[in-house]
Amino acid sequence: MLLGLLLIVQPAAAQRRDYLNEKEADLVRDNQQIDLRIDVLIKAIDRRFMVLNGVPEGKKDWEKASDIWGEMPAGPQPALYSDINKLLQKAVDDIDDVAAHNRMDSKFFPKAVRALGSSVDKYLPQLKTAFDKTKDEKEKGSLIGAIELCEQILEAVGKLPPEVKETKKKDKKDKKPKT
16 A cells, blocks of 8 residues: 555655746856846746747747746646746745845845836736636636735835935036036
């Protein structure tokens, strides 16, 4: 009976899917600065949307990027939406980790949150459309999770202080005299 149980459990463990490929995971590990890490996670999400939406004919640049990013993600649609949900959760967790360690005053923190907010602004309509079209319950679960995370991210962006634009100080030589 124990042998039968082991035979059942082993295939279930083999079906587990990583939401990042090996090269993407290395990029996340290598980029410890929060804004750079969030940029990597955004790119990983974008790659999954590219697969879901189909790669437009003139957009074969991703083939050149496979040395850096690894193979394009593959799998059934529910698995790709699950990846997106997990990647959004990873981004939120990383931002929460920075906030928990009181590193929010860093100039990189608001930059990371704004970059993620800008991206989820594009993702949200696609996720809602996919949710309306799907009949698959597992896919709906991933989509609901992703939609809720997008809404939380947009709410967090709204709580950030206004962005301060850096202005270049002109030399006194460059200033025109007042007349």
